[in-house]
Amino acid sequence: MTELSDLSSVALPKAPRLSKSKFLSGLQCHKRLYLEVHHPALATKPDAATQAMFDMGTEVGELARARFPDGVLVTAGYRQTEAALAQTAELVQDLTVPAIFEAAFMHNGVLIRADILERVMTAEEQPCGWRLIEVKSSTKVKDVHLEDLAVQSEVIIGAGLTLISVCLMHINTGYLYRNGEIDLTELFAIQDRSEAVALRRAAVPERLAAMTHILLQTLPPAIEPDRHCHIPYDCPFWEHCTKDKPERWIHYLPGSKQVVDQLTQQGVTTIDEIPAGTKLSPVQRRVKENVEWMSEKLGPVLQSVQYPVHHLDFETIMLAVPRFSETRPYQALPVQWSNHIEQASGELRHEEFLHKDVSDPRKVLAEALLESLGDRGSICVYSPYERSIVEQLAAALPSLKSALSRIVSRLWDLFPIVRDHYYHPAFGGSYSIKSVLPAIVPSLAYDDLAIKEGGHAASQYYRMVFVETDWVERATIEEALLRYCARDTLAMVELRRALKEKSKMKGATG
Template sequence: MGSHLLSKSSFIRGIQCEKHLFLYKYHYYEMDELSEMQKAVFKRGTDVGKLAQQLFPGGIDLSPESHTDYDEAIIKTKESLKSGKKIIYEAAFQFNDVLSVADILINDNTGLEIFEVKSSTSVTEVYLMDAALQYWVIAKSGYTIKNFSIVYINNQYVRKGELDLKQLFVVESVLDRILPLQKWVEENVSRLKKVLMQNKIPDIDIGEHCYVPYLCGFYYYCRKHIPENSVFDLSGVHLSKKYEMYRSGIISLKEVTDEINLPKNAQIQLDVFRNGKNLIDVDAIKSFLSAINYPLYFMDFETFQPAIPMFDNSRPYMQIPFQFSLHYKENKNSQLKHFEFLAEANNDPRISFIENLIKDTESEGDILVYNKNFEVTRLKEIAEAFPHYKKQIEIIIGRIKDLIIPFQKKYYYTNEMKGSYSIKYVLPALVPELSYENLPVNEGGLASLTFESLFGESDTEIIKEKRNQLLEYCKLDTFAMVKILEKLESIL
């Protein structure tokens, strides 16, 4: 039996790019470092898979102690099926050096039913490829498969009381869609095994395939030759257009000629890069600032998105606000005040969140945010879930103004912004002494993961440390807005 050459994941890597497959198999330690977000996605998939097992209770779990050692699991699977075990989790099969692990397997006298669990909210083409490979391995191992289904999350499910797994999960048979793919699977297994038998890395250049179906694990490894300020940094330019320039030999922004037609924002970006002068539209900035009235709040929210709804009146992947920061200035020259809220990770944070926000914004004045749509949408969702607060929320929404506008519309643009109007780029460009770089929690996705991790944490010191990190990050978001507005005001 021995170790396998291909598995579900490596097969998909090979379909995406032969070089990706080869590097993953033989140059694993050259792979780009996994981000905390990517690690969280993997953990989420594992957690959802474990929960889905409860749809078919009473099974035996054949997960190996090490994800690299499936030999024992393959033997145990064969023995369990022979002895008539009805339900098996993580059943392992191997045929022709290809490994397949079925999330959930139901065994009866007429054949096997296979269930593959996904933490997404629909059946995608890549899931069908994955399922087709599994079917091929299991069928070629001598078993009759009477049905093959993908189990995924119903994002329209609204939790009311105890979690209803039959409402949370959708079970969709894909048998009729994977049977026609069996010849395709066999041909590609043969092709990819030949790739792995080579003694050198496949000579494949970067391209659109680096992103589909997933961002390649060797994305940065393969881009060592791409300079800073390249065509890939151009804002609003379609990916295919960037690669069209790249393949024609235009890589650096210095090499982009006037004959190349670019969208307005990308052309502004290129012009500023070429002449080295900041773009500052004083009249447009003056008009923008004239609509902002003191007293003034600077507001920012943080949210988390549990795949499995944790609270009543919430859906899978719904953004649940758990934290806000507010800076407040009575006038341009007044002392800055700060208010903040961070929920305890023990129940639904939305009630305490909105009650504290209403209290802390009760003084008159505009409320300035960065990317208005995000905060407004979260407030509307709270109003829908808790109608008691609807009128007060509508008043808050009516006071909100958006600080992103001067940068989104390029009233103010510098080369340091690299085509982006994200506050993570705008802040260091306008206020170089401030930066997110050295913060332990330095972006919204990481803040979300940090808070969600507190629900399972019992160490009080760790809880205290993580809460302080969250407070520090969210506070900088609103302080950044204060300093950015001051910079805009100083232009006039």
């Protein structure tokens, strides 16, 4: 890995060609742009869940093209710039082509590929210009999308085309899929954002000039990491830029970032330097105090469970393009659950379910769940998410509605109990089970698992069921999914036990 400190005597770099993604990186942070261009190896690789989101974006992009029948794809790849430009020029001239996908244009050293460029015809069937359409797998228009369209418009107009309108095509979460073909006019919403984009386009040349200037320097700009590193996206150089920050860096204070901004402006660099009397939230106060804390009520609250105590966790997937009747884009669909059942004697039993084929998982999953949960005992969960999933299942499955509604009344959420009654310095201000478990039960973390978090589980599930054909690979993913979900529920069992023990000891000593 190249260290930037080695570079002070290096010759001036050559200004490279920019792309729209580099332009957007530069808008977030000039240092990010510089590092992406000159030192890409310093970036942290995207994790599996982020990669899965990129893949889903590709799937959505391909489906969006089907809304423009007879459109033609520029087949030259992203590294074949000259071929892509030549193919695009030919298709632009060919009046029989109603739309071009992945059209390539270059202007003033900026190369862009446009998702969809649709030829606009007059009432007399004469071509009069183009409609630029950017496809996003998101559910609404964001500022960064308008910036994206602004740089594309600048390049396309600079290359000599007339743009009649500029639009964003995104997923419409209001679309309710019913069996049969996907209705693409319903799945996608197209919004004309020509005016908002024109305002931003005016600023593009100046911004590009500033970015080119930055890229010609021998060292990256001295920009300190802060909130801008996560807006609109998490910067892949975060680890690099923060590697020398102290363990209790002020930026790690959880909760309101306004407080962090104010403290930073006052010159506060670590959590320990926060002046007494600063208005902090209860969680921020705990992080500042940095000591183990337990409320008097922890013991009694933990006693409120009814045995047998079930410990339930779901894994879900959210498909941009719905596959099951009566579902909407990005609706959370449960595909797996784990249940650890603890008797009053301490005896523990484990039951689990994983839906392994492409059919609708909901009914079979709910039936197996009802059987496992029976009709006695509390159902321990660690977030309101499980409640929302059970309620959703009840709404979707009329024949199981009353049984599922009874489940809801037995749910017992451990999350607010930990949040309101216990703190450990190792939480670092986070009450997520991934932070809480290793702090309270160090022998039981997630490090030994192939799947360590929910986003990765969802992407691996998608791969196992919808993509992977190799049965060995499928079996490997299946095993990893089962182990991950089981760990989440075992975590709750051990957390309850450890907290009970702690509250007993406090009772004995206090």
